[in-house]
Amino acid sequence: MEDFFFARSLMALSLAFHIVFAVMGIGMPLLMAMAEGKYLRTKEPVYLDLAKRWARGTAILFAVGAVSGTVLSFELGLLWPDFMAVAGGVIGMPFSLEGFAFFTEAIFLGIYLYAWDRMPPLAHWLSGVVVAVSGALSGVFVITANAWMNAPVGFDLVDGVITNVDPVAAMMNPAALQQIIHMILASYVAVGFAVSAVHAFFLRKDRTSTFHRYAFGLALLMAMVSIPLELVSGDRIAKMTAVLQPPKFAAMEAHYHTESGAPLVIGGLPDDAEMETRYALEIPYGLSFLAHGDVGAEVTGLDAYPRDEWPNVTIVHWAFDIMVGCGMMMFVLALWTGWKWARTRRLPDDPRLLLALIAAGPLGFIAIEAGWIVTEVGRQPWIIWGVLRTEDAVTPVSGLAAPFIAFTVLYVFLSVVLVFLLKRQFLETHSGNHRS
Amino acid sequence: MYETILALVMLAALVLYALFAGADYGGGMWDLLAFGPNRRQQRDAIADAIGPVWEANHVWLILVIVLLFSAFPPAFGMIMTALFMPMILILIGIVLRGTTFVFRKYDLQRDAVHRRWSAIFGIASFLTPFFLGLSLGALATGDIRVEEGVIISGFYAGWTTAFAVGCGLFAQGLFAYLAAVYMTVETEDNPAVQRDFQIRSLISAVTLAPAALLVYLLAGDGAPYLFDGLSQWWSPPIGAAVSLLGIGAVVALWVRRFAWARVAAVLQVTLILVGWGLAQFPYVIVPDVTFADAATAPATLRLLTLILGAGTVLLLPAFAYLFYIFKRRRLPADSR
Numbered sequence: 001m002e003d004f005f006f007a008r009s010l011m012a013l014s015l016a017f018h019i020v021f022a023v024m025g026i027g028m029p030l031l032m033a034m035a036e037g038k039y040l041r042t043k044e045p046v047y048l049d050l051a052k053r054w055a056r057g058t059a060i061l062f063a064v065g066a067v068s069g070t071v072l073s074f075e076l077g078l079l080w081p082d083f084m085a086v087a088g089g090v091i092g093m094p095f096s097l098e099g100f101a102f103f104t105e106a107i108f109l110g111i112y113l114y115a116w117d118r119m120p121p122l123a124h125w126l127s128g129v130v131v132a133v134s135g136a137l138s139g140v141f142v143i144t145a146n147a148w149m150n151a152p153v154g155f156d157l158v159d160g161v162i163t164n165v166d167p168v169a170a171m172m173n174p175a176a177l178q179q180i181i182h183m184i185l186a187s188y189v190a191v192g193f194a195v196s197a198v199h200a201f202f203l204r205k206d207r208t209s210t211f212h213r214y215a216f217g218l219a220l221l222m223a224m225v226s227i228p229l230e231l232v233s234g235d236r237i238a239k240m241t242a243v244l245q246p247p248k249f250a251a252m253e254a255h256y257h258t259e260s261g262a263p264l265v266i267g268g269l270p271d272d273a274e275m276e277t278r279y280a281l282e283i284p285y286g287l288s289f290l291a292h293g294d295v296g297a298e299v300t301g302l303d304a305y306p307r308d309e310w311p312n313v314t315i316v317h318w319a320f321d322i323m324v325g326c327g328m329m330m331f332v333l334a335l336w337t338g339w340k341w342a343r344t345r346r347l348p349d350d351p352r353l354l355l356a357l358i359a360a361g362p363l364g365f366i367a368i369e370a371g372w373i374v375t376e377v378g379r380q381p382w383i384i385w386g387v388l389r390t391e392d393a394v395t396p397v398s399g400l401a402a403p404f405i406a407f408t409v410l411y412v413f414l415s416v417v418l419v420f421l422l423k424r425q426f427l428e429t430h431s432g433n434h435r436s
Numbered sequence: 437m438y439e440t441i442l443a444l445v446m447l448a449a450l451v452l453y454a455l456f457a458g459a460d461y462g463g464g465m466w467d468l469l470a471f472g473p474n475r476r477q478q479r480d481a482i483a484d485a486i487g488p489v490w491e492a493n494h495v496w497l498i499l500v501i502v503l504l505f506s507a508f509p510p511a512f513g514m515i516m517t518a519l520f521m522p523m524i525l526i527l528i529g530i531v532l533r534g535t536t537f538v539f540r541k542y543d544l545q546r547d548a549v550h551r552r553w554s555a556i557f558g559i560a561s562f563l564t565p566f567f568l569g570l571s572l573g574a575l576a577t578g579d580i581r582v583e584e585g586v587i588i589s590g591f592y593a594g595w596t597t598a599f600a601v602g603c604g605l606f607a608q609g610l611f612a613y614l615a616a617v618y619m620t621v622e623t624e625d626n627p628a629v630q631r632d633f634q635i636r637s638l639i640s641a642v643t644l645a646p647a648a649l650l651v652y653l654l655a656g657d658g659a660p661y662l663f664d665g666l667s668q669w670w671s672p673p674i675g676a677a678v679s680l681l682g683i684g685a686v687v688a689l690w691v692r693r694f695a696w697a698r699v700a701a702v703l704q705v706t707l708i709l710v711g712w713g714l715a716q717f718p719y720v721i722v723p724d725v726t727f728a729d730a731a732t733a734p735a736t737l738r739l740l741t742l743i744l745g746a747g748t749v750l751l752l753p754a755f756a757y758l759f760y761i762f763k764r765r766r767l768p769a770d771s772r
Contacts, residue, residue, distance in 0.1 A: 056542055063538035066491055067531045073501050074527055078520060081513025084505050085585070089732025092506020096740060099495070099502045100747040106491035107754045114488035115761050165733035397520045397591055410528060414535055421539055 004391055006400035007079045010407060012376070014072055016369055017411045021065030023368060025105070026139050026184065027191025027222070028058040029132035032112075034218050036125045046210050050218075051128075052116070054195075058131075059113050060421060064414060066106065071407075079400075083383050083393035086162055090155050091145045093167040098141035104134040136184055143183050147175035150375070151244050152384050175244060178237045179375075185230040186371065190364025192223025193330060197361025200354040207349060217347050220337065220357075223364075227334045231327060235290070241378075242291040245385060246300040247309060248378035251316040253287055254280065258301040262287040267321055270313040275303065277317075311380045319373035326367035333360055438737035440718075442507045443727045445744055446500050447713040451706050453496035455614065458607075458705070460490045462615025464533060464561020465608070466636060467554060477629045479554070482615075485622045487541060488762045492755060494534065507740055510585055511720040511730035515571075518580045518587045518721075522567045522595050529564030532556055562608065569607025573600035575721050576659040576712075582724040599658025602651045609647050610705060613640035617685065617701040620694040634689055637697070641686050648678075648708075661722045665715030674711040678704055 032054040039047035073095075077084050108130040115124060148154075154170030155162045196219035202212040242249040250256070254265045256275040264287045268280025285295040292299070302310055333356060340348035383390040463482040470478045505512040516523060536557040540550060574580065574594030581589040594600060616637035623630040655663040665671070681704040688697035718726040731737060 060538055060542050063491065063534050066494060067534040070494070070498060070501075070530055071527050073498060073505075074516065074523055077505060077512045077516030078523055081517050084516075085510045085513045088505045088509025088512060089507075089736045092502070092509065092732070092736060093739060093743070095502050096506050096743055096747075099499050100743075100751060102498065103492065103495040103747075103751055104754065106495050107751070107758045110488040110492055110758055111761060118761055163733075165735050167733075167736045167739050395517055395520070396587075397517060403524050406524070406528065410531060414531070417535075417539060421542065 003398050003400045004394050006404045007394050008390070010400065010404045011075060011079055013404070013407060013411065014068065014075055015372065015376070017415075018065065018068040018072055019368060019372060020365060021061050021068060022139065022142075023187040023190050023365070024058070024061040025065045026132075026135045026187035027195075028054060028061060029105075029109075029128065029135050030188070031191065031195060031218060031222065032058055033125065033128040033132045034222075035214075036128055038214075038218070040121060040125055044214075046214055049211060050215050054215075055113055055128075057422065059109070060418070062105075062109060064418065066102075068411075069102070078397075079395050080383065080390075080393045081395050083388060086388055086393075087149075087384060090152075090162065090165055090167060090170045091148045094141040094144040094148075094171055098138050098145075101134045101137040101141060105131055105138060108134065136187075139184055139187065140180050143180045144171055144173075144176045146375070147179040148173045149383065150179075150379060150385050151175035152387050157387060175240065178233070178240050182230070182233045182237045182371075183368075185226050185233055186364070186368050188222050188226040189230050189330065190368055192219050192221075192226060193357070193364045194361050195219035196223055197358045200357045203349060204351060204354045204358070213347060213349070216349075220347075223330070224334045224337060227327070227330050231331055234324070234327060239291060239293075242299070245379070247302060247305045248311060248316070248374075249291065250300060250302045250304075251311045251313045251378055252320040252374055253299075254313055254317040255287060255299060255301045257303050258298065260288065260298045261285050261296050262291075262299040262301075264290060265317075268317075270317050272307075272310070272313055309381060311378050316374055316378045319370040319377065323367045323370040323374060326363040326370070330360060330363050330367075333357065438734065438741050439507065439727045439731040441741055442503060442737060442744075443717065446503050447710065449496045449499045449503070450713075451709045453493070453500065454610070454705055454709060455702055456489065456493035457496060458565065458611040459614040459618050460486050460493055461533070461561045461565045462611035462613070463619070464537070464558050465612045466615055466619070466633075468558025468562065472632060474629050474632055477626060478632055481619060481623050481626065481629055483537075483541060485619065486537065489758060490534070490537065492758055494530075503740070503744075507732060507737055508720060508727060508730035509732055511725055511727075514580075514582055514585070514587055514721060514725065515575065518589070518591065518593065519571050519574060519595055520591055522571045522574070526564055526567045526571065529560045529567065533560035533564060536560065565607045565611050566604040568604075570595050570600045570604035572607075572712075573597075573603025573659070575719075576655075576662040576716050578659065578661055578722045580721050580724075582721060597658050599651070599654040602647075602654045602658075606644075606647050606651045609640060609644050610708070613637065613644050614701055614705060616640050617689070617694070617697050620689065621698050624694070630694075634692070634694075638686065638689050641682065641689065645682060659722070661719070662712070662715045666711070668715075670714060671711065674707050674714075678707050678711070681707070 032051050035047050035054060036051035038044070039051060108127045111119075111127045112124065112131055115127075119127075148170050151173045152170075153173045154166040154168070156164040196216055199212045199216035199219060202209060203216055206212070238249070238252075241252070254268065254270040254277040255262060256270075256277070261284075263285065264283040265277050266281040266283070268277040270277045287299050288297040289295050291297065302313070336353060336356070337348050340350060340353060379385060381389050381391065383393045463486050467479050467482050470476075470482075472478075501512075504515070536553040540553040540557060574597070577594045577597050577599055579589060579594040579597060580587065581593070616633050619633040620630055620637055623633060652663075652666070655666070666675075681700045685697045685700035685704065688694070688700060716722065718728065720727055720730055
């Protein structure tokens with residue numbers, strides 16, 4: 001039992017760590033390619049400078065993403081050998097495709113980083129575009145595999161044995177498209193807000209720095225375009241979850257009793273024993289409307305399922321509210337920014353807005369971490385929804401506390417070093433208007 | 437049929453991993469062992485050689501792992517269970533090596549912090565190949581036993597044997613040798629450093645021969661199936677070719693025909709791994725699990741093969757282009 005706990009904790013830790021870099025690997029190359037594209041069109045050297053600076057950040061983050069992703073691919077077998085024995089043949093396909101996307105990304109990132117003066121400018125920019133596209137494709141394939149765990153199709157289960165495997169049908173599982181859209185957009189939102197926060201910080205100190213103005217402008221553009229789309233996608237994925245995984249949905253909303261005209265429960269303390277959520281903010285009919293677009297609709301509650309098939313309601317409910325809360329805050333900021341821009345028709349650099357954007361820097365990443373907690377903890381006790389329980393998939397190896405501690409130390413060490421390094425990288429440049 | 441193709445692709449990917457990433461590990465070892473008046477330039481040359489390509493080189497390992505779990509999922513679970521401990525150590529090594537290399541590269545201030553990253557990079561470059569070789573060796577020992585899909589030999593079988601340890605040490609030696617030979621070509625514009633790597637590659641070439649013999653002798657007791665495999669008809673020619681190539685490499689190094697030494701070293705390593713692969717086939721885990729036993733549904737295998745074919749057609753040119761950009765001055769035809 002203790003080993004099961006440490007297996008789950010190690011997996012959660014590795015995922016939580018890797019996701020940050022996976023997201024950076026999707027968002028940063030796009031920014032870097034945008035900056036170089038601007039340079040090719042405008043010939044303003046600041047944009048070239050910016051592309052190079054962002055490329056260095058991308059290189060550092062990509063390296064950590066590559067190795068932490070390697071850890072995950074091993075851990076699938078190290079911690080969940082029976083999961084892989086069942087799932088490998090069905091969802092190995094997207095993992096193989098991801099391998100190719102990742103390979104493309106690594107090759108062209110190598111070219112991009114080291115061949116600034118060894119190839120024609122347009123070809124160099126194109127290699128950056130390839131990095132951005134293959135980065136996003138890597139994400140698409142991994143999310144496809146995860147979506148299959150939520151909506152497993154493409155096989156028949158006969159007496160506990162998987163037969164009639166159809167890997168294409170498994171890839172086309174009903175959760176895949178919504179999850180992909182939601183996560184890729186989330187990456188652009190998170191990176192957009194985080195990067196604009198960094199440059200807003202320097203811009204506040206020196207409003208005349210063209211370097212940080214241009215950087216801030218591009219990152220802000222990415223964030224502002226993505227966040228409203230992300231809200232729409234969030235609504236669609238919630239409706240999908242209500243249909244595909246009603247217990248997960250019920251846990252997200254701390255919704256214990258099946259009822260019509262269900263209220264939306266925000267915050268509060270879910271109590272499984274009493275089957276009620278105390279101290280919560282309730283919006284009448286809100287849940288029925290959000291889940292089914294009809295204030296009178298019936299929403300299935302946790303009471304429709306045996307107790308041993310419930311996920312941890314408190315964790316899932318709070319993670320969900322945190323995710324949505326972060327998304328709402330970012331959306332409000334986007335409205336504020338858009339309003340400023342519409343009024344002045346120039347880069348909004350109002351000091352109060354800059355301060356708010358600096359504060360909002362981590363929101364996208366908090367939302368992503370919380371969102372993955374919703375997806376993964378919400379799927380429990382299943383590792384493959386309705387097919388295989390997590391506890392039945394865990395490795396027989398004991399003493400898992402040791403690797404858990406080792407990787408915790410390793411990741412803490414890497415995080416500290418990274419912050420230190422990125423700081424050294426930035427402090428070196430923040431002073432003003434170079435070469436422009 | 438498809439499982440054989442996929443097994444061959446895995447072997448090919450493993451060979452490429454050894455040839456490319458193996459040399460990157462070797463570079464890390466020489467970085468740690470850098471000494472003499474040119475040690476700073478040795479380190480810089482190593483960093484320049486690895487920098488643009490290491491991420492792409494690393495992906496060959498991912499390909500092996502992904503193929504193992506998509507095409508032979510039960511074998512993946514069994515290997516990861518039986519070799520849990522060395523695999524965890526490999527992972528820690530991979531993480532530390534990759535990150536410290538990049539940290540060092542992008543940390544522009546050459547101070548104490550910088551040197552510390554170099555040290556971690558070097559140590560991780562030594563340990564990872566050791567555990568990789570150890571793990572591969574363990575699969576051939578026949579000590580890892582499986583019954584009805586469950587490992588029954590515990591979590592220490594196989595990799596704690598003398599043969600497996602020998603394989604680990606041999607992998608280290610092989611990678612160090614490859615790296616030193618490559619570096620003689622990479623440092624053509626700096627004769628002093630090139631001489632350093634010439635000496636290093638000669639030393640490692642000469643050390644490697646008795647090490648190979650030792651692993652072979654250890655296999656007699658430690659990996660009997662593999663040992664028997666090595667007595668089949670194709671074994672003597674491969675063995676002879678490896679020895680001749682080894683001698684050829686030493687001669688080429690001696691007379692400073694470095695580009696040819698590199699060709700010889702590449703062929704040598706390729707043949708060693710191919711020989712090992714042939715000797716161990718059809719087993720993933722000797723003696724209980726064959727590739728056919730562990731193969732997943734035929735539909736998946738067929739699609740995987742198709743994807744691999746298509747992916748290779750798309751990617752090999754890109755991979756070649758990467759090397760063309762950074763290594764084009766260093767093909768045999770161009771060197772004296």
